[in-house]
Amino acid sequence: GAVVSQHPSRVICKSGTSVKIECRSLDFQATTMFWYRQFPKKSLMLMATSNEGSKATYEQGVEKDKFLINHASLTLSTLTVTSAHPEDSSFYICSAREGKRGVNYGYTFGSGTRLTVV
Amino acid sequence: RKEVEQDPGPFNVPEGATVAFNCTYSNSASQSFFWYRQDCRKEPKLLMSVYSSGNEDGRFTAQLNRASQYISLLIRDSKLSDSATYLCAVNKGGGNKLTFGTGTQLKVEL
Numbered sequence: 001g002a003v004v005s006q007h008p009s010r011v012i013c014k015s016g017t018s019v020k021i022e023c024r025s026l027d028f029q030a031t032t033m034f035w036y037r038q039f040p041k042k043s044l045m046l047m048a049t050s051n052e053g054s055k056a057t058y059e060q061g062v063e064k065d066k067f068l069i070n071h072a073s074l075t076l077s078t079l080t081v082t083s084a085h086p087e088d089s090s091f092y093i094c095s096a097r098e099g100k101r102g103v104n105y106g107y108t109f110g111s112g113t114r115l116t117v118v
Numbered sequence: 119r120k121e122v123e124q125d126p127g128p129f130n131v132p133e134g135a136t137v138a139f140n141c142t143y144s145n146s147a148s149q150s151f152f153w154y155r156q157d158c159r160k161e162p163k164l165l166m167s168v169y170s171s172g173n174e175d176g177r178f179t180a181q182l183n184r185a186s187q188y189i190s191l192l193i194r195d196s197k198l199s200d201s202a203t204y205l206c207a208v209n210k211g212g213g214n215k216l217t218f219g220t221g222t223q224l225k226v227e228l
């Protein structure tokens with residue numbers, strides 16, 4: 001089945017620094033990947049849709065200059081949290097769906113990155 | 119009204135019980151529906167897609183009611199290992215974005 005690898009799994013950084021999170025589709029090509037954020041006991045909130053070779057599409061209220069997304073290849077998307085602050089501490093998860101699959105085929109998630117900004 | 123709504127629970131049930139969750143969605147144009155399972159501090163994992171005709175996978179049965187705009191998940195013969203949060207997800211169509219409910223927490227007890 002489709003496998004999505006996400007790294008790092010956990011990161012602790014100082015306020016003001018930037019953190020890059022990688023999401024790779026290991027055995028399929030993903031022209032589109034999705035970045036979610038999940039706060040404790042809350043649902044997954046879609047932040048942006050990452051499109052290979054073009055600009056990401058951000059959801060309302062998500063700052064594109066703060067959450068930089070790059071999708072330079074069919075198997076890799078990166079999310080960079082720039083100038084991180086404690087309120088950015090959250091669980092960030094990427095997902096992708098194998099392009100050739102039909103709409104009823106579910107999305108595969110990476111294992112998530114738990115970001116703590118101190 | 120939220121796009122996708124679930125009762126957060128928790129549902130505390132004894133081992134062996136049958137438990138059902140519902141999830142309502144607001145957009146009648148929604149095309150595809152899924153149930154995911156999420157364990158504490160882990161990523162969601164696809165449990166099953168939900169088809170118009172309903173589908174069953176072992177102890178799990180999912181159904182879709184388009185007229186009333188909800189999907190359901192039935193778990194029979196609950197196991198301790200079924201304890202998790204169950205998220206429903208809806209694809210509104212016209213794109214590939216999934217919208218998730220807040221999840222329903224299930225605790226299966228001895």
